[in-house]
Ligand code: ADP
């Protein structure tokens with residue numbers, strides 16, 4: 001589904017990704033862990049096509065297409081979804097209206113018919129059942145005055161409605177109490193499917209108690225420096241990221 005090869009990217013003239021290689025197959029959940037400043041959010045931003053991130057070398061193939069050649073909205077329509085580390089508030093824009101506009105923009109890009117408000121409401125009701133989110137949140141402005149946990153749950157709800165092929169969750173666990181964390185994990189788990197893949201970016205092992213990854217990777221200094229199964233996350237929790245650096249002289 002996703003093949004990242006030797007990816008180099010810079011932000012504001014500074015090299016952040018320095019030869020990142022990663023392959024993700026349909027149905028898989030990959031956790032990306034790593035110290036602060038390693039480039040985890042940069043990876044998510046580069047994949048979703050956010051402004052200001054310059055790719056200087058390497059390639060990204062998504063479902064056989066050159067992802068880097070696509071505009072951000074084309075990537076979204078192709079099924080790439082990024083849940084932000086810091087979800088944005090859009091005051092004055094109704095959450096339901098926003099979601100329907102986002103979904104219909106993607107459907108239009110794909111040449112599919114737009115959903116009318118009845119069809120959209122039906123979809124929203126189905127997804128509300130999956131994601132334990134209060135429908136009161138749907139009638140408020142996007143993320144405005146939402147608590148940290150509500151914002152993160154709203155991101156997962158957006159994901160449920162947009163039904164992406166590749167979902168990238170950037171520290172969706174940060175700042176969540178244990179109940180909100182479990183709710184977010186439950187939503188993600190409900191959306192796991194053979195034709196969908198997840199990149200779960202997290203700083204801490206805790207989330208992976210609830211979202212069980214197929215693979216765990218350590219991102220340090222702009223590269224994947226170690227990969228393994230879920231036990232790698234436990235080792236990191238025990239030994240800290242210094243342990244990875246000690247094993248890799250290039251990082252010392
Ligand atoms: P992580 O998510 O792993 O904590 P980031 O990808 O956010 O790391 O950041 C990696 C490095 O890139 C950091 O040194 C950060 O300061 C820098 N960086 C990220 N975004 C920007 C930006 N918009 N402008 C300048 N520097 C940035």
Ligand code: MG
Nearest residue numbers: 035036037041
């Ligand atoms: Mg960070």
Ligand code: MG
Nearest residue numbers: 040041085171
């Ligand atoms: Mg980050």
